[in-house]
Amino acid sequence: MNRQILNSSHFSVERGVIVKARELSPHDKLFEIALPEGKRLHHDPGQFVEVSVFGAGEAPISVCSSPTQGDTFDLCIRDVGRVTHTIHTLREGDTLGVRGPFGRGFPVRLFEGNDLVLIAGGLGIVPLRSLVQYVISNRRDFGKVSILLGCKTPEDVLFGDEIEQWNKRIDVHFVCTVDKADPEWCGHVGVITSLIPEEMLIPERTFAVIVGPPVMYKYVIGELLKKHIPDRQIIVSLERHMKCGMGRCGHCQIENLYCCCDGPVFHYDEIKHIEEAI
Amino acid sequence: MAYVVLRKDRFDDFVSALSAQRKVMAPVSRGYNQFEFDEVHSGREIALSYIPTILPPKKYFMPQRETLIQFNSDSAEAVVDFYNMVILGVHTCDLAGIQCLNMVFSERPKDYNYLVRKNNITIIGLECNDYCDKYASCTLMSAELPNGGYDLFITEFDEYLLFHVSTQTGEDIINSVGIFEPANASHMSRLAGYRRQKRSIFNKELPVDSKDIAALFDKSFNSRVWDGLNERCLACGNCTNVCPTCYCFDVIDEPALDLTTGRRYRRWDSCQLEPFARVAGGANFRESRGHRQRHRYYRKFSYPVRKFFRYFCTGCGRCSRACMANIVLKDVLRDLLREHQ
Numbered sequence: 001m002n003r004q005i006l007n008s009s010h011f012s013v014e015r016g017v018i019v020k021a022r023e024l025s026p027h028d029k030l031f032e033i034a035l036p037e038g039k040r041l042h043h044d045p046g047q048f049v050e051v052s053v054f055g056a057g058e059a060p061i062s063v064c065s066s067p068t069q070g071d072t073f074d075l076c077i078r079d080v081g082r083v084t085h086t087i088h089t090l091r092e093g094d095t096l097g098v099r100g101p102f103g104r105g106f107p108v109r110l111f112e113g114n115d116l117v118l119i120a121g122g123l124g125i126v127p128l129r130s131l132v133q134y135v136i137s138n139r140r141d142f143g144k145v146s147i148l149l150g151c152k153t154p155e156d157v158l159f160g161d162e163i164e165q166w167n168k169r170i171d172v173h174f175v176c177t178v179d180k181a182d183p184e185w186c187g188h189v190g191v192i193t194s195l196i197p198e199e200m201l202i203p204e205r206t207f208a209v210i211v212g213p214p215v216m217y218k219y220v221i222g223e224l225l226k227k228h229i230p231d232r233q234i235i236v237s238l239e240r241h242m243k244c245g246m247g248r249c250g251h252c253q254i255e256n257l258y259c260c261c262d263g264p265v266f267h268y269d270e271i272k273h274i275e276e277a278i
Numbered sequence: 279m280a281y282v283v284l285r286k287d288r289f290d291d292f293v294s295a296l297s298a299q300r301k302v303m304a305p306v307s308r309g310y311n312q313f314e315f316d317e318v319h320s321g322r323e324i325a326l327s328y329i330p331t332i333l334p335p336k337k338y339f340m341p342q343r344e345t346l347i348q349f350n351s352d353s354a355e356a357v358v359d360f361y362n363m364v365i366l367g368v369h370t371c372d373l374a375g376i377q378c379l380n381m382v383f384s385e386r387p388k389d390y391n392y393l394v395r396k397n398n399i400t401i402i403g404l405e406c407n408d409y410c411d412k413y414a415s416c417t418l419m420s421a422e423l424p425n426g427g428y429d430l431f432i433t434e435f436d437e438y439l440l441f442h443v444s445t446q447t448g449e450d451i452i453n454s455v456g457i458f459e460p461a462n463a464s465h466m467s468r469l470a471g472y473r474r475q476k477r478s479i480f481n482k483e484l485p486v487d488s489k490d491i492a493a494l495f496d497k498s499f500n501s502r503v504w505d506g507l508n509e510r511c512l513a514c515g516n517c518t519n520v521c522p523t524c525y526c527f528d529v530i531d532e533p534a535l536d537l538t539t540g541r542r543y544r545r546w547d548s549c550q551l552e553p554f555a556r557v558a559g560g561a562n563f564r565e566s567r568g569h570r571q572r573h574r575y576y577r578k579f580s581y582p583v584r585k586f587f588r589y590f591c592t593g594c595g596r597c598s599r600a601c602m603a604n605i606v607l608k609d610v611l612r613d614l615l616r617e618h619q
Contacts, residue, residue: 001359004394009356010387011346011529011542054349055533055540059558080558097354123559214561241557243529246387250526250549253573254563256581275499276563 010246013052013097014039019072021092024158027078029088030064033098034072041073041098044105045130046237046265050245051075052097056086060242060260063101064126066133076126076158102245103264106131106209106235114205114233115143119220121150121192121212125158127237127264128211132166139171143205146173150192150212154178154185173197192216193223203228211237217278221268231269238264238277280443281461281469288457289439290321293366295455300400301363303338305331315365324367326434329410330594334372334522335365339379339395340546346391346529347542354542360395364451367404371416371594373427375522376401380427381586382525391544400447403428407472408479413595415483415608418491421592422480423473433469440465483593484611491589494614495580499572503613508568510603515548517597517605518574523590524548549573575610 006012020032035041041049043063052058059081065074079088087096108131116135120128135142147166151157157176166174175195177188188195192212208224210217217236224234240252242260252259255276257266271277284292296302297319304324305313313328315335338361347354368376383392403424406416416422424431429448433440440461443449452458486494518524528547533540547554550570555563564570578591591607598606 001361002398003357003359006356006358006390006394008388008390009346009358010389011391012356013347013354052531052542054347054354054542055531055537057531058529058542078558084558213559214563239557239559239561240563241555244527246389247385248382248389248525249528250547251528251554253549253555255576256584276569 011099013050013099015095016098018090018092018094018096021090024076025155027080028158029077029079031075031077031087031090032065032072033075033096035098038071040071041067041101043067043073043101043130045108045134046105046127047101047103048127048242048245048260048264049075049098049100049102050242051077051083051087052099053083053086053090054097057083058097058099058243059083060102060245062127062130062264064129066130066137068134068137074129076129078123100245102242103260104262106237106265107267108134111135111207112141113143114207115202116145117148117196117206117208117224118146119148119150119192119196119208119210119212121216121220122152122156123158124211124213124216124237125149128209129159129162131209132172136166136169136172144173145171146175146197148192148195149174149176150178150195150216151176152179154182154187191219193219196220196223196227201227201229203230203233207233207235209235209237214239214278221278231272232267234268236266236268236271236278238266238271240264280449281465282441282443282452282458283461283465284439284441284458286437286439291457292455293318293321293324295457296364296366296451299454301361302366303335303363304366308332318366326367326404328367330369330371330414330596330599332596332600333520334375334594334596335368336375336379336522336525338363338365338399339376340383340392340525340527343543343545344391345541345543348539349542350539358391358394360398362398364400364402366402367432368401368428369404369406369594370424371414371419371421371592372522373401373403374419374421374425374592375594377425377427378523378582378586378588378590378592379525381588400451401428401430402448403431405431405433407434407476410595411599413598413606413608414593415591415595415611416593417480418483418486418488419589419591419593420488421594422476433472435468435472438465440469483608484615486611486615488589491579491611492583494611494618495576497618498614499576501614501617503610503617504568504572506568506613507571507605507610508566510605511550511567511571512603513550513552513567513570514602515550516600516602518548518550519546520596520600522592522594522596523578526554549577571605
């Protein structure tokens with residue numbers, strides 16, 4: 001058998017260094033990553049990378065910081081499997097493998113000049129954070145901006161200190177609701193659809209972005225359609241297991257689409273006739 | 279477009295000479311009407327008359343397991359493992375299957391592991407003069423006649439083999455072995471007669487035009503046929519493993535016992551297996567066997583048509599032969615057709 005080194009392989013990884021690691025919850029850690037020699041990731045908000053630890057494996061993780069952050073990028077990783085568990089054992093100064101960025105991110109160009117309703121359910125705030133940060137960094141390019149977050153309990157609210165900052169800003173409208181409150185909770189209680197503001201909407205100049213657990217999409221989209229937001233202006237980011245990132249391994253396939261290449265961000269009109277999508 | 283002739287009693291010499299140059303893979307009999315592509319050193323080992331091998335020749339283009347990256351604690355390198363080989367005796371259905379895989383892996387971003395291996399494989403096709411068995415639907419899939427994708431192509435006659443020389447690589451083999459004679463007009467007219475006769479043997483296996491199958495699938499997504507498959511499928515993954523155009527894979531890390539070195543490898547995966555479309559939170563986007571079978575059929579007759587303008591079924595019949603629940607592709611297509619009559 002002949003073995004040849006492949007310099008051009010798309011399975012090659014770059015070594016990212018963990019600049020900062022911070023616990024967000026008992027299951028979630030936020031890692032700030034720097035690529036070698038100050039190289040930038042050059043991602044769009046909503047794109048993902050394949051992150052790996054040699055010996056444990058590779059997993060697709062959304063980039064949860066905006067490209068405007070600078071030379072580093074953030075990954076928020078929940079300890080749910082072999083790879084993510086191993087990543088949780090890494091400390092500042094350790095390296096991990098990075099491939100990407102992959103996929104189609106949020107269409108931020110189209111958003112410019114329009115009002116935005118950004119809707120996150122639970123962990124959906126992680127990929128959406130890249131967009132929120134991007135919008136805040138380029139705030140004057142957008143119209144009114146609302147951020148709606150729904151979580152199971154107050155304990156499940158990630159990025160608490162950052163959310164506090166969003167809450168204080170005069171140029172974004174932030175609301176959070178939980179399914180089940182605790183005695184200290186002063187926010188809303190109930191389903192996220194109840195947060196969609198009535199008065200905001202000039203439907204033809206509103207883009208709504210939804211990121212959340214699979215079960216959430218139908219209800220939220222239904223509510224937005226009732227408020228006459230055009231299909232094309234409802235944007236979703238879908239969750240699938242994007243294993244190779246190249247539209248080949250088949251794991252993330254949604255009928256004829258590959259979530260890793262055609263998505264993970266889709267306009268609702270692109271997927272509304274695709275039964276497997278939501 | 280040259281044709282050359284090899285007397286049958288020299289076939290053994292041809293294979294021996296070829297195997298002295300490089301590895302030669304060809305169909306060999308394993309008994310019980312089962313065949314397998316394996317390395318051969320002489321013509322006597324080859325089963326020139328065979329029904330589709332258990333695994334198609336895709337195993338040489340995309341091995342069941344292949345190392346993508348070798349790593350140690352300091353560094354990691356992407357690698358490709360390959361042999362310089364000739365695959366001899368590839369039926370036209372399997373040539374079509376290789377053409378499908380070529381399209382998939384040549385798309386950007388290119389898969390260089392596949393392409394390096396492809397560039398080191400020489401293909402010698404072999405014409406079928408009759409159906410393999412009742413499971414074949416090669417005529418419906420237009421794969422009963424040679425359609426390119428080979429360096430040399432053999433048509434067998436009683437006393438000689440007629441070789442079509444299609445590429446320079448094929449020509450170089452013919453010249454290096456040096457036991458061939460040029461074909462004359464009588465050889466060519468015999469080939470034409472043979473192909474005419476084939477037309478009476480190979481008839482469209484189902485009452486549908488090949489071009490209409492994609493449209494049939496456009497209206498069959500919620501067909502009851504999938505409910506039927508849901509009841510019968512055992513989710514073993516045999517159908518996808520033996521399919522010449524299935525290429526889904528998984529990527530897995532394997533540390534060595536020293537815990538400092540290891541490899542990242544790719545292995546065949548199957549959309550028929552329960553965890554295939556499951557995500558970290560536990561949600562499974564194709565939980566039922568019926569949905570997974572439907573997905574397999576759509577990956578043959580619908581999705582690739584939109585992307586590659588061809589069906590990803592070659593009519594080889596392997597999925598039907600390998601199915602433990604006796605799910606037969608021709609029957610599934612027939613049932614779908616009936617629903618819309």
